[in-house]
Amino acid sequence: MATAFVYRPVELLLVEDNPGDVRLTREALKEGSIDVRLSVARDGVEALDFLRRQAPYGDAPRPDLILLDLNLPRMNGREVLSEIKSDPRLRRIPVLVMTTSRADQDIQKAYSLNANCYITKPLDLDEFLRIVRSIEDFWLRTVTLPN
Numbered sequence: 537m538a539t540a541f542v543y544r545p546v547e548l549l550l551v552e553d554n555p556g557d558v559r560l561t562r563e564a565l566k567e568g569s570i571d572v573r574l575s576v577a578r579d580g581v582e583a584l585d586f587l588r589r590q591a592p593y594g595d596a597p598r599p600d601l602i603l604l605d606l607n608l609p610r611m612n613g614r615e616v617l618s619e620i621k622s623d624p625r626l627r628r629i630p631v632l633v634m635t636t637s638r639a640d641q642d643i644q645k646a647y648s649l650n651a652n653c654y655i656t657k658p659l660d661l662d663e664f665l666r667i668v669r670s671i672e673d674f675w676l677r678t679v680t681l682p683n
Contacts (some may be wrong), residue, residue: 541552545571546676549599551583551616553574553608557657557664566573570676571596572646580611581615584619587626600681603671604651606635606642612647621650628682 552558558576565572575596577583583604592627603618606613613633620626630652635642638656646654655671658664671677675681 537665545573546572546601546681547597547599548572548624548676549583549586549602550574551580551602551603551604551608551613553578553605560661560664561668564665565672567665568669568672568676570672572676573616573671575599579609580602580613580616581614582610583608584611586621601675602629603634604631604673606633606637606646614649617646617651630675630679630681632675634667634671
């Protein structure tokens, strides 16, 4: 007996403190053909509260994918990544580090903390939009994400 496919939007958590990058990401996703519900956490503490559904995020959706900046206030992205990947309830959520740092030590550390990929944010607007669209194309269209 065939099982009916139930469509639902993709839940994406963007952990980013730069309002301009939040706006650009939102715009790039709007132009795409996939229904993405974007939630935004502006620092590392807020991101973990959201993921753990702690107040005021008791009814927060579980993200299918996380875009994580490294340079965040209150708790940096490395600490957030470490917390996510050490939590059995969260560690299967793919985490894409998306940051301005090109430093080899940041790249190595992110992968040692089990980041699923590391993307250096481009400074050019068109290139930034292209990167977000390529994330959508690969991670939301090609890859099968865990439930």
